[in-house]
Amino acid sequence: MLKKLKEKLHKQIPLTKYMQISPEEIKEDKLITTAPIEPNINDKQTGFAGSLSTLVTISAWSACYLVIEEQLNFKDTMIAVIKSDTSYRAPVTKNLYCETTMPNEEEIKRVKEKLDSKGSASLRIKSQIIEDEKVCVDFEGIYVIKI
């Protein structure tokens, strides 16, 4: 499932391939995504803010996609971020490691009901880039889903 998602991202969104973004695993309620530091470096030899922002944005999108298209089995949906808040708390100095909180059962039930009745719904997703147990980037995005 995550291998298929990675192939889809790299094929359809060239920037994710250049950044070498990789959905790695789902651990408890977290989707883990990673990217090496080299293509994502800045002038200070730390993670470029644009790369950090891209990683959290596509990771949270991926969490939505996995719920909507894999778990709920809606196909060819439109999922798009409409708003995001990002806090950059500390520089990232190693390979990028991102944890995204998957929607819980209650949220998934609400979204399914909305999609069945209205054809559209939204999800609020949190994503963090973490290094040595420290949160470097804190992201929250609102994603709309249309079927």
Added chain:
Amino acid sequence: MLKKLKEKLHKQIPLTKYMQISPEEIKEDKLITTAPIEPNINDKQTGFAGSLSTLVTISAWSACYLVIEEQLNFKDTMIAVIKSDTSYRAPVTKNLYCETTMPNEEEIKRVKEKLDSKGSASLRIKSQIIEDEKVCVDFEGIYVIKI
């Protein structure tokens, strides 16, 4: 000045080169930056949210950099985004065109005083991606500067 900035970005931040981000001109109080759609496309054949986010984030950083390093002549400063809010209002379907509002005289005076007295300051910068006179992306970032 903008040619030098473009060379710096492309040399030091590989993602900006891949995206072909280009600082084009300063028109009245706006810094104009652009990027072609091709390397920045998504699965819906519109501008990828990660690319849009990266373009506004680095464009607002560039506005800070031009004020601090070119206009005020501080050198080798640390300029970093610490917080950003982004609204994605409409899909981008053509080459990316971004307008960033340069800090005004009063803000520049305040920042210079802060840097001279404390060695650090912050700037709040607005940036928009526009297509056919419609605002597609609205961004505001807070940048800290240290000398």
